[in-house]
Amino acid sequence: MPNISEGIDDINRQMEEYVESMRSEFFWYAARKYQGYVGMDVTYVVTRNDESLLSIRFDATLNAGGSGQYCRTFTLDKRTGSVLKLGNLFRDGSDYVGVISGDVLRQMTEQVNAGIADYFIPGGIWSPDECFTKIDTDQEFYLDGDNHLVIVFEEYAVAPGKEGMPEFTVGDDLLAGMLRSTSLVR
Known part of the structure; x- marks a missing residue:
């Protein structure tokens, strides 16, 4: 087994930086905006932890008159001991952004057509510049316990606030041939 202590230190540092950024956001609102009537919850869930991967999702809710x-x-x-970004899962030159974006839009x-959600997509009431077109190259993602790739969006990024933080499980068959290691994702 390789020495992954540097990767552990790196992921711990990144998680600490995220929690600190949420703490700073909280104090900014508390000090400047709402005379101290502010609340924030930061939680996490381990979405996968096996011999190959540790995948963790942090969720933060800031309440300051409304919530975000x-x-x-x-x-x-x-x-390998590496902290992965989305692009690290795919072979160089693969169109993972286009393939994943197409599946998310589908x-x-x-x-939307089934009447169970509302998203900023073409053909609706949203202007073209508000509509979802593609994921970011470093889009938030996690791998679940069943080896599925799940794409996550923050509130208001691709939908009205009532939809919360939408997430989409990407079809395994779409990723075939693009993955660096098929053992990380089905």
Whole structure:
């Protein structure tokens, strides 16, 4: 087993920085905006922890007259000791952004057409510059216990606030041939 202590230190540092950024956001609102009537909850869940990966999702909710939800994910490849970004899962030159974006847009459209969700997608009431077109190259993601890639969006990023923080499980068949290691994602 490789020495992954540097990766552990790196993921711990990144998680501490995220919690500190949420703490700073809380104090900014408390000191300047709402005379101290502010609350924040930061929680986390381990979405996968096995011999290959540790994947953790942090969720923060800031209440200051209204509320806002934020998400940050962290994934450690235990085999290499590297903290992974989304692009690290895919072979160089692969169009993972286009493939994942297409699947997310397909799922959004199906949910809107079924009347079970509302997203900023073309063909609705949203202006073109408000509509979802593609994920970011470093989009928040996690890997679940069943080896599925799950894409996460913060509140208001791709939908009205009533939808919370939407997440989409990407079809395994779409990722075939693009992955660096098929053992990380189905």
